[in-house]
Amino acid sequence: MTDRVGVLPSQALRAFVASGALSGDPPIRADQVQPASLDLRLGPKAWRVRASFLPGAGRTVAERLPDFAMHEIDLREGAALETGCVYLAPLMERLRLPADVSGVANAKSSTGRLDLFTRVITDRGVEFDRVEAGYDGPLYAEISPRTFSVLARAGARLTQVRLRRGRARLTDAQLAAIHDASGLVDGAATIDDGLAFSVDLSGDGPIGWRAKPYSALIDLDKVDFYAPLDFWEPVRRGPGGCVILDPGAFYILMSRESVHIPPDCAAEMTPYLAVAGEFRVHYAGFFDPGFGHAAAGGAGSRGVLEVRCHEAPFALEHGQRVGRLVYEPMAERPDILYGATIGSTYQAQGLRLSKHFRAG
Numbered sequence: 320m321t322d323r324v325g326v327l328p329s330q331a332l333r334a335f336v337a338s339g340a341l342s343g344d345p346p347i348r349a350d351q352v353q354p355a356s357l358d359l360r361l362g363p364k365a366w367r368v369r370a371s372f373l374p375g376a377g378r379t380v381a382e383r384l385p386d387f388a389m390h391e392i393d394l395r396e397g398a399a400l401e402t403g404c405v406y407l408a409p410l411m412e413r414l415r416l417p418a419d420v421s422g423v424a425n426a427k428s429s430t431g432r433l434d435l436f437t438r439v440i441t442d443r444g445v446e447f448d449r450v451e452a453g454y455d456g457p458l459y460a461e462i463s464p465r466t467f468s469v470l471a472r473a474g475a476r477l478t479q480v481r482l483r484r485g486r487a488r489l490t491d492a493q494l495a496a497i498h499d500a501s502g503l504v505d506g507a508a509t510i511d512d513g514l515a516f517s518v519d520l521s522g523d524g525p526i527g528w529r530a531k532p533y534s535a536l537i538d539l540d541k542v543d544f545y546a547p548l549d550f551w552e553p554v555r556r557g558p559g560g561c562v563i564l565d566p567g568a569f570y571i572l573m574s575r576e577s578v579h580i581p582p583d584c585a586a587e588m589t590p591y592l593a594v595a596g597e598f599r600v601h602y603a604g605f606f607d608p609g610f611g612h613a614a615a616g617g618a619g620s621r622g623v624l625e626v627r628c629h630e631a632p633f634a635l636e637h638g639q640r641v642g643r644l645v646y647e648p649m650a651e652r653p654d655i656l657y658g659a660t661i662g663s664t665y666q667a668q669g670l671r672l673s674k675h676f677r678a679g
Contacts (some may be wrong), residue, residue, distance in 0.1 A: 324485035326355050326585045327420070328608075328653035332482070340420075343412045351476070354607040354653040355585040357412070358427070358476040359439070359458060365392045365400075365408035365471075371461055379442040380407075380459050397472040399536060402464045407440075410458040411474070414450065422450030422482045425587070425605050430477045431625045432673035433537065434466035434530060434569045437477045450480065466530045466569045467550065470538040477539075481585070481605060489584070489646040497581065497646075504576040513589070513643035516622055519575035520562055520637035525553035527562070527572040528672060537675055547676045562635045564628035573670045574622035575638060579611035583652050586610075586644040588622065608649060609656025623671055 327335075332352050335341040341357060351358040368387040374380050384407065392398045392406070400406055416422070424439035425448060438447040442456040450458075460478055462471075471477075489497075491510045498508045509515040520526050528551040537545065554562060554570065564570065580586050586606040611620035624641060635641075671678075 322484070323650045324487045325483065325648040325650035327482040327484065328649050328651055329354050330654045331650065332357055335482070340415050340417065341412065342415070345411065347412065352655075353479065354609060354655050354657050355649065356479040356481040356605055356607065359424070359460070359478050359480060360411040361394055361460065361471060361473055361475045361477065362409040362411050363393070363395045363473040365394055365398070365406045365462070366390070367392060368405050368407050371405050371463070373440065373444055373447065374442060376443055376445055380440055380444075380457070381442075394471060394473040394475075397470050397538075399468055400462055400464050400471050401468045402466065404463065406462045408460045408462060410439075410460055412480075413457050414480075415455045416450070416453055416482070418453040420482055420484050421452040422454070422480045423587075424448040424450070424478055424480045426478050427476060428604060428623070429673040429675065431604060432571060432623065432671075433469065433675070434464070434625070434627075435469060435477065436463040436465050437461065439478055439480065450482075466532065467534055467537050470536055470540075472540060475539050479605065483647065484650055487648055489648060494646060497584070501581060502579070504578050506576070509640070511643070513645040514578070514586075515640050515643045516574045516576045516578065517638045517640045518624060518635060519573045519621070520556055520560065520635065521575075525555060525670070527554035527570055527670065528552070529554050529565075530569040530571075539675070542674050543677055545676050547672055550676070551672065556637075560637055564626065564633045564635055566628050566630060566632060568628060570624075570626040570628075571670070571672060572624040572626055574624060574641075577611060577621055578606075578644065579620070580606050580608055580646075580657070582608045582656055583649050584608060584646050585649055586646045588642055589645055606644065607657035608653050621670070 329352050336347050366388040367390050369389055370387055372387055374383045426437045430437050438461045440459045440461055441450055441454055494510050503514055531550055534550045585608055588604045
């Protein structure tokens with residue numbers, strides 16, 4: 320296993336599992352290992368809590384939990400997690416990281432597309448979704464359904480952790496060189512503190528989806544099951560070609576650019592600054608090596624945008640910048656790539672709801 324700076328690849332994650340640096344109860348499954356991250360599983364119980372919280376320096380989650388817990392929930396047979404509520408669930412995984420390895424967590428794509436707000440908490444944590452270098456301890460997930468109530472069971476994979484040695488974000492000059500060599504997007508690339516991307520509102524048909532409030536419960540274990548129109552309404556362009564975003568509403572839109580992530584890079588979607596408008600791409604997300612890459616069965620893939628408007632209605636225009644991809648080098652090329660060969664759901668995607676909804 321290499322000691323180079325960068326995001327740890329699949330083979331390094333397996334080596335960490337073998338050494339005990341990554342462990343689980345029950346043991347970590349082979350299919351939890353992704354090209355540049357590890358899927359995390361909900362444990363057998365959760366608590367409804369009255370408020371989101373961080374334990375803070377010198378304190379554990381277990382020590383703070385009695386201050387916030389309202390009641391305990393058994394997830395072994397499944398339990399409904401309701402909109403507007405906050406839950407805390409221990410995860411099955413535990414970390415014992417080397418002193419030079421840290422981590423960052425993020426919701427999985429299907430979780431974000433359900434507007435299921437999820438963050439990872441560690442003991443002594445002072446930030447959500449951050450794992451300090453050398454961390455030795457358990458992991459917890461904070462879960463807050465925003466639009467759809469969900470039925471969750473122990474073992475559900477709502478979030479993932481990416482481990483890195485050091486911090487080596489690629490510069491704009493490096494991104495420009497990669498784009499010139501292999502094309503990070505189809506067409507010209509806008510590179511400004513990362514790879515900028517914009518929203519696609521073209522076409523005469525539906526250009527997005529708007530979530531319906533007060534829909535039925537979604538069982539997280541059911542894939543390709545639900546009829547989209549029972550939960551979503553199609554979004555079409557309005558006069559002048561724009562879309563008016565309603566405050567508080569949740570939208571699924573699509574990037575105008577088809578992007579690809581080379582096998583020796585990983586990327587993370589970050590929202591644009593608030594000065595871009597009274598909206599934001601709601602969830603940041605991981606993009607694994609091979610996403611949209613020809614070597615992994617892709618020919619460029621659109622980014623799906625989970626968008627929420629705040630404060631006032633906002634007119635979103637075709638081609639408006641809404642976010643950026645920040646790239647990092649892999650410590651070494653992973654031995655698996657994002658794509659059909661490992662069962663990846665969203666390779667070569669267009670406008671796509673979460674895997675729980677029937678296509679077409």
